[in-house]
Amino acid sequence: DAMVIQNPRYQVTQFGKPVTLSCSQTLNHNVMYWYQQKSSQAPKLLFHYYDKDFNNEADTPDNFQSRRPNTSFCFLDIRSPGLGDAAMYLCATSRNFRQGETQYFGPGTRLLVL
Amino acid sequence: AQTVTQSQPEMSVQEAETVTLSCTYDTSESDYYLFWYKQPPSRQMILVIRQEAYKQQNATENRFSVNFQKAAKSFSLKISDSQLGDAAMYFCAYRTYTGTASKLTFGTGTRLQVTL
Numbered sequence: 123d124a125m126v127i128q129n130p131r132y133q134v135t136q137f138g139k140p141v142t143l144s145c146s147q148t149l150n151h152n153v154m155y156w157y158q159q160k161s162s163q164a165p166k167l168l169f170h171y172y173d174k175d176f177n178n179e180a181d182t183p184d185n186f187q188s189r190r191p192n193t194s195f196c197f198l199d200i201r202s203p204g205l206g207d208a209a210m211y212l213c214a215t216s217r218n219f220r221q222g223e224t225q226y227f228g229p230g231t232r233l234l235v236l
Numbered sequence: 237a238q239t240v241t242q243s244q245p246e247m248s249v250q251e252a253e254t255v256t257l258s259c260t261y262d263t264s265e266s267d268y269y270l271f272w273y274k275q276p277p278s279r280q281m282i283l284v285i286r287q288e289a290y291k292q293q294n295a296t297e298n299r300f301s302v303n304f305q306k307a308a309k310s311f312s313l314k315i316s317d318s319q320l321g322d323a324a325m326y327f328c329a330y331r332t333y334t335g336t337a338s339k340l341t342f343g344t345g346t347r348l349q350v351t352l
């Protein structure tokens with residue numbers, strides 16, 4: 123089945139140690155999104171790609187970066203994780219930016235920072 | 237900036253009964269979409285239903301329907317004949333589109349429990 127895959131499902135890292143989360147999709151969608159969801163909070167958009175065009179939300183910390191080497195893959199890099207970065211990270215895709223377009227979400231990666 | 241408010245952190249419903257989850261939003265735009273997403277425990281978020289602001293008719297998807305009140309900026313979700321599989325976190329979301337970017341703004345969610 124076509125889907126959005128996130129690996130790993132759980133990631134433990136140390137304070138200040140760079141970590142990369144990955145997302146892949148078999149939907150061939152143009153747009154890929156990264157959301158941060160802290161416990162009992164709403165998902166918050168960090169950034170997204172339309173093809174190779176990168177769009178960063180104004181309040182996304184500089185500590186967070188992303189790469190999209192091809193249509194299928196997108197990575198979230200956290201350069202120096204702090205305790206406050208512990209959260210669920212959700213990847214999502216959509217075909218385009220048309221308003222009614224559904225976003226398809228992956229299962230998420232739960233990041234723990236020790 | 238758009239905001240989405242879900243005032244019910246938790247709700248409970250008996251199997252086969254009907255439950256309504258509330259959502260209000262704030263916007264100055266006239267053209268937008270609203271969504272309800274379901275996030276089961278340890279599983280991915282999936283779309284339940286969507287509503288275009290220009291459409292007066294309330295959206296319906298099988299047992300799920302919305303009550304969209306544009307003037308009141310209210311977008312509630314009604315689940316009829318509740319099933320155990322409906323237990324999940326439900327997020328209301330507002331989508332904006334600027335021509336070069338698109339964004340979903342989520343509410344804080346309502347956790348729905350379904351009891352026997």
